[in-house]
Amino acid sequence: MIKIQYSAEVEAARAAGGAIVALESTIITHGMPFPQNVEVAAQVEQDVRDAGATPATMVVIDGVLHVGLEADTLQSLGQMTNVAKLSRADFAACIATGGTGATTVAATMIAARLAGISVFATGGIGGVHKGAEDSFDISADLMELAQTPVTVVAAGAKAILDVPKTLEVLETQGVPVIGYGQDSFPAFWSATSDLAAPLRMDSAADIARAHKMRVSLDLPGGQLVANPIPADAEIPADELAPIIAQAQSEADAQGVSGKGVTPFLLQRIFELTEGRSLVANIALVRNNARLASKIAQELLKI
Template sequence: MTEIVLSDPVRTALSEGRAVVALESTIFSHLGLPSPANAEALDRCLAAVEQGGAVPAVTAVVDGVPRVGLDPSEHPRILGPARKAAARDLPVAIGQAWDVGATTVSASLALAAAAGIRVFATGGIGGVHREVEQTGDVSADLGAIAAHPVVTVCAGAKVFLDLPRTLEHLEMLGVPVLGWRTDELPAFTTPTSGLPVPHRVEDASEVARIVAAGRALGATQGTLVTVPVPAADGLPKAEIDAALDAALRDAAAEGLSGAAVTPFVLGRIAEATEGRSVPANLALAENNARVAASIAVELARRDGGTAA
């Protein structure tokens, strides 16, 4: 039987009813941000969770073992080369004893839910891809958000996706979508998408009340909290749209599809914005971790627990 291994701080916090925030490892690997930005992202996210009164729990598969929470001495493992592990890949990563499986949103949610963690922070989620009617390409992130009773805190969906259809798919799955102090759906490194967010919330206590109400009604799906990138760090929508259109044309010309599109488009956007998308990525990841910590602390308080 495969056992998920919790770090000592995570195990202790959960046993004492204290706040814990799960973090994916893909963003911290070479598959996410380039070095040394990935290491900076890890440090900033860990610090934001801890300063917010919660315990951070980085998820990954290390030497074939599913992990929730890593020792600082293990951080270099996830900062280096890794294989991307979505939820469907977890049994393979374990069965084949991968050296490092960097967990995506779907895998991180699966591990967090299995460990009993109620809040998860990431950068931007996947969603329904453009031209889905031809490709059928819908990210497993959406199904995982619906399948696990975990609050996912993100900066919206990645901007190159079909955002209206992504919202429709989340509605079909029954996932409450909340805008953190915003009336518009954020679009990753830009704070606006032009699309209204279904529901606005102002603070962690409001999110906690919504989650509690769902539990009382027997809801089993997760909740999505979308947080705009901090205004000082976000990129103008018009600039991102122009860079995105050019990147998508180039991706199509090179015959890219599926998972190959994401790193290609993000790389082209980074080039077009002269590297300013990387600081925006760092800022939104840190901010999401901070918001997630506040929600985790409030949920723990409501359940009679404490902060870290």
């Protein structure tokens, strides 16, 4: 039997029937160094509160699923080492063996479902990696969206991926991909791309109604809400394209493969943009947290 520990704040929101937004924890353990990781996580949680909802950061500690973090737990998590990075494949094993692991998009969706939380804010989802026709490297995030009924707010798929193939897989799996406030599918660090968003919605209320309708129709899976990064924080796609290409070329030349590809590319892009990519990443996560909070509140009205 899984043991779930709710933070006092989340427990109070559950009792009051308040809006709750799930947040992942890999940004804390694998995204940036201490103390910046804790500072950013705390800021994102505060953004959720300021927008009228309660944050529920997910993490597994000593085999216990934490839904929401107390301040001291967040501080401790930010300084932990050798924390596993959990996805669908290893989520249960970590809990069963009393392990400690941070949740990716897929694992956070599973945790949110277990806790009865319908909305989750993240940075960008994983997807189909470039060269996947040879490597078969496709993120579990896509299959999770196809089967777990959680609305995920992200700034699109990470721009280092093969985004057209990612959209094709999502379409094949029947996942609604909703562009928020624009027809273009956002490209993570960039607000727009040359790809069209399959659907467009201009309000949190419409997104909430679509979520509820999927439940009513007994359709499996969730929704992906593609929320563009604020214009004042973006790095234009034409500026990023050669940087991403250079990082990918270096990864190929050095034989980087498998799970090592994404962290290598993100680090090189951080270096090549002189830190601008991280600044943009923080801005888009905070923006997604605010929109997710609005959607969570609208769901309570239906």
